[in-house]
Amino acid sequence: MKTSLDTSRQGDLATGDDLYGFAKELYPICRSITGDGLRETLRRIQKKIPLELHEVPSGTDVFDWTVPKEWNIRDAYIKNSSGARVVDFHQSNLHVLNYSTSVRANMTLDELRPHFFTIPEHPDWIPYRTSYYKEQWGFCLTHNQLAALEEGEYEVCIDSTLEDGHLTYGECYLPGESEEEVLISTHACHPSLANDNLSGITVATHLAQYLAGRKLRYSYRFLFIPGTIGAVTWLARNHEMTGRIRHGLVLTGIGDRGGFHYKKSRRGTAEVDRAAAHALGHSGEESELLEYSPYGYDERQYCSPGFNLPVGCLMRSVWGTFPEYHTSADNLDFIQPESLAASLRLCTSIVDILESNRRYLNQNPFCEPQLGKRNLYRSTGGESIGKEINARLWVLNLSDGEHSLLDIAERSALPFPVISAAAKVLCEAGLLALTGV
Ligand code: ZN
Numbered sequence: 001m002k003t004s005l006d007t008s009r010q011g012d013l014a015t016g017d018d019l020y021g022f023a024k025e026l027y028p029i030c031r032s033i034t035g036d037g038l039r040e041t042l043r044r045i046q047k048k049i050p051l052e053l054h055e056v057p058s059g060t061d062v063f064d065w066t067v068p069k070e071w072n073i074r075d076a077y078i079k080n081s082s083g084a085r086v087v088d089f090h091q092s093n094l095h096v097l098n099y100s101t102s103v104r105a106n107m108t109l110d111e112l113r114p115h116f117f118t119i120p121e122h123p124d125w126i127p128y129r130t131s132y133y134k135e136q137w138g139f140c141l142t143h144n145q146l147a148a149l150e151e152g153e154y155e156v157c158i159d160s161t162l163e164d165g166h167l168t169y170g171e172c173y174l175p176g177e178s179e180e181e182v183l184i185s186t187h188a189c190h191p192s193l194a195n196d197n198l199s200g201i202t203v204a205t206h207l208a209q210y211l212a213g214r215k216l217r218y219s220y221r222f223l224f225i226p227g228t229i230g231a232v233t234w235l236a237r238n239h240e241m242t243g244r245i246r247h248g249l250v251l252t253g254i255g256d257r258g259g260f261h262y263k264k265s266r267r268g269t270a271e272v273d274r275a276a277a278h279a280l281g282h283s284g285e286e287s288e289l290l291e292y293s294p295y296g297y298d299e300r301q302y303c304s305p306g307f308n309l310p311v312g313c314l315m316r317s318v319w320g321t322f323p324e325y326h327t328s329a330d331n332l333d334f335i336q337p338e339s340l341a342a343s344l345r346l347c348t349s350i351v352d353i354l355e356s357n358r359r360y361l362n363q364n365p366f367c368e369p370q371l372g373k374r375n376l377y378r379s380t381g382g383e384s385i386g387k388e389i390n391a392r393l394w395v396l397n398l399s400d401g402e403h404s405l406l407d408i409a410e411r412s413a414l415p416f417p418v419i420s421a422a423a424k425v426l427c428e429a430g431l432l433a434l435t436g437v
Helices: 016-026 036-046 109-115 143-148 194-211 229-237 239-244 271-281 337-356 385-398 405-412 416-428
Strands: 052-057 070-079 085-088 103-108 153-163 166-174 181-187 219-225 245-251 260-263 287-290 311-315 359-362 400-404 432-434
Touching (some): 016 036, 016 194, 016 337, 036 052, 036 166, 052 229, 103 109, 109 153, 166 194, 166 229, 181 194, 181 337, 194 337, 219 229, 229 239, 245 271, 245 337, 260 271, 271 287, 271 311, 271 416, 337 405, 337 416, 359 385, 359 416, 385 405, 385 416, 416 432
Parallel strands (some): 181 245, 245 311, 260 287
Antiparallel strands (some): 070 085, 103 153, 260 311, 359 400, 359 432
């Protein structure tokens, strides 16, 4: 029955370089909420984990939303009168307003200005802008680039298509002993932005890779979806089975140098909220817990009142609070291998808690059992002698069928893996039995 993942043996966990390498591979692709960039990204993920691609036709009604037309882009530029590209999509895909309609025209600088987006306070950065639900065209450029443009005529081209097609999302299902599920969701719809989308993609991919082929208590469902519309679409198509989701995490912005932030589910005291808080508290990493709010990432959809799923959101720096957010400065220098690796380790710690958190019953509840005669009053390791025996006493005392191992870990302030190990030893000694919950 015991299915602890034993994350103390993490030898087969991807390294920071593996994680970063995958982010680097995906970085140049021009993703959006639909189209070939998103598809290509999902296909690269598919090379690492068993990912099923779903295609949902444009025009499909999904709750109060409609699946939009599919957007694809091949080229975009602004050429000056000598034919030189002064703005070039192939230098950065952020240069084009994401979901921009096509245009081919000759225009003066003044005619072009209403179509430009810049960030004057960071004159070397290109902003990331989208226009998913309003058809328009535009260019994003550095403020310095704009300042350098001379009056005169320019040739403008955005070679894009916006037509009926599909919305694509990827789903990776890893079956466990139970049909009850852990949902891991990450958005995959941003173009060349590293922390905001690639960090979540690479950590989720490698978490799935780590869990695949293991004996699992829960089944795991990984979603790689376009933000908002992807989550809405998935929920609309899977309304019936959402009752199976016991725990969930949205992973986003977890590659930068900032400390961790865990945003609780709407429920606030869901097991995943407590597991994340406990794992963070014992991780040695800087961290902060945030209460639920109805803005942010796809937890907004999973935690909408009709679903109210126990899904929290794990981040490092909180979106919108750092200047690099949604700009070209959220690049491969903004994330680092060590941060990605620590984020993946944290995810496995949370998963390990969820997998191993059960209730047990003390088989010898009248006074303390004599641990010494069972050779349990001595630590197997060296330094943690106090902690190990302490954990056994806590587990014996609170294992009345009411308290889970996470309850005991919280109350004893001991790390979950120590409590879990104590339960294992006590079970083997016949002093503890699973209550079946
Ligand atoms: Zn974003």
